Amino acid sequence: MTEELRKVLASKITALEEKENAVFATLNAYVSRGDYTSVADTIVELKDMWQDLTTARVTKIIKAFFETIPYCEESFEAILNLLERLITWADSEGKKMLRLDLQCKRIYALLKTGKYVDTIDQVGEVMRELKKYDDKVNLITLHVYESKALYELKNISKSRACLTSARVLAVSAYCPSHLQAQIDLLSGMYICDERNYGVASSYFIEALEGFTLGKLDAEACVALRYLILSKIMANKCDEVAVVLRNKSTMNHLDDRTVKTLLNISIACKDRDLKTYSDVLVTNSDVIGQDAFIYAHMQYLYDALLEKNIVKIVEPYSVVRIDFIARMLCFDVDVIEKKLRKMILDKMVCGTLDHINQSLILHEVKPLHGFAEDCARHIEALNLIASTKY
Structure with a gap:
């Protein structure tokens, strides 16, 4: 398969789009077999096979390829190893922006597979480097990833803070x-x-x-x-x-x-x-x-x-608990527990009669004299104000 790709990429009459499609077809074929080692080998050797390949084009190919990868628990370790190898390769080739982009994809892989603590641990270091290059799109992306991870870990206040940071950046830059x-x-x-x-x-x-x-x-x-x-x-x-x-x-x-x-x-x-x-x-x-x-x-x-x-x-003043349970097709214990909570929350004004297994409802007494109380307090405040000033 690699030899066929090598012939297509070495050809001088093949269009650039056809070469790109050949690369995608080869990489996707390896992914379908679960052979992520061959994926890494192909990407690393791409420059040797495709003589006039630019850094911009290889970055485009890698970005587009990773958007099609299925992130799941079974392939997680293989994808993580692939990313680690590509990050090392990009660093050795001096492709700093590509390395940072791959590191962002590693964070995404951790998030997609439920590794929320690891996601948060890696965000900080990558974010510091992205700020040096003023890469606002990836910075917004990392704030979103961090917010999602913190939300899943039930750290609601921090997750909201991260989302606010993402929103502020999105307003001030292209998003x-x-x-x-x-x-x-x-x-x-x-x-x-x-x-x-x-x-x-x-x-x-x-x-x-x-x-x-x-x-x-x-x-x-x-x-x-x-x-x-x-x-x-x-x-x-x-x-x-x-x-x-x-x-x-x-x-x-x-x-x-x-x-x-x-x-x-x-x-x-x-x-x-x-x-x-x-x-x-x-x-x-x-x-x-x-x-x-x-x-x-x-x-x-x-x-x-x-x-x-x-x-x-x-409509009732006294109603049996088993009657409510029958009407709602629930067990008596479930309804009794719910009634107890509703009484405590003042959603129902009544008491439970455990001897007769019934709910005794009380008349809700309206609060009288509210307007009079307000008028009296206002008058008292006016008196204090007039005395003082």
């Missing part, structure tokens, strides 16, 4: 659409965690458009999932249909996670807890793959359960 889309996606996620779903939706829309513009279908699909999720969480299930009529969403309607979220939106619109629970159980493998969606689905499940309980107990 590719796909990178701006990543910033918007993370912004939407962090705002979602604050339960501000309306604002989060606008960020997810921007992320969806940015990824679609950059032809990053997988990332655009994630943005669509989060957009539908934010609409559901904001209790705007009617707007989900409007989202799906958008041209940029048409390619992702067959995605299983999107279909699951659409079924959840229907259940939430009908306040049908049983259907909602069934959808979660049936598609637990899909929901469980995304920690962000899973966390919000659990929160929504609790909120929907509480709303259904309030709806059932509202």
Whole structure:
């Protein structure tokens, strides 16, 4: 295979694009076999095989090649070894910018395979070097990677700080659409965690458009999932249909996670807890793959359960716990535990009668005299002010 490539690259009549395509075909063939050692050998020897190859073109080839590599647990060690060898080679050849770019790709590989601590450890050193060369695009990229890693490690305050740094740099320098889309996606996620779903939706829309513009279908699909999720969480299930009529969403309607979220939106619109629970159980493998969606689905499940309980107990002064459990198709223990929490959170004004296994509801007494109290305090403050001045 290398000999065939050597002949194509040595030819003086073959167009540059054809040579590039031959290189990509050879590298991809090695990747499909899992032979990353041959990938490294081919890239290192590329200059010898292609006499008029420039540094700019080899950098372009390496960047484009790494965008097609499947990052997974099985190939992680091989990809990491490939990057280590290419970093050493680029350093020995004096290609400093290429070396830094490869180091950024190594950080990305660590992030994609869940090595979050290692990701954070390597960001600092590379970032210091990038600042010397004023490489703002890679600096923004590293801030985004660091923010993602810190978020996964539940260090929320630092992850937000890193994202703010990325956003500030993106405003002051050129930022590719796909990178701006990543910033918007993370912004939407962090705002979602604050339960501000309306604002989060606008960020997810921007992320969806940015990824679609950059032809990053997988990332655009994630943005669509989060957009539908934010609409559901904001209790705007009617707007989900409007989202799906958008041209940029048409390619992702067959995605299983999107279909699951659409079924959840229907259940939430009908306040049908049983259907909602069934959808979660049936598609637990899909929901469980995304920690962000899973966390919000659990929160929504609790909120929907509480709303259904309030709806059932509202007409009564005393209601048996097993009656609520039967109406909602839940175990008595689950409902009793939830009622105890709702009473403590003052969502239900009542007490549990453990002898009769029932909930005794009390009349909510409105607070009287609020206006009179305010007037009295204002008068007292006026008196103090007039006495002093």
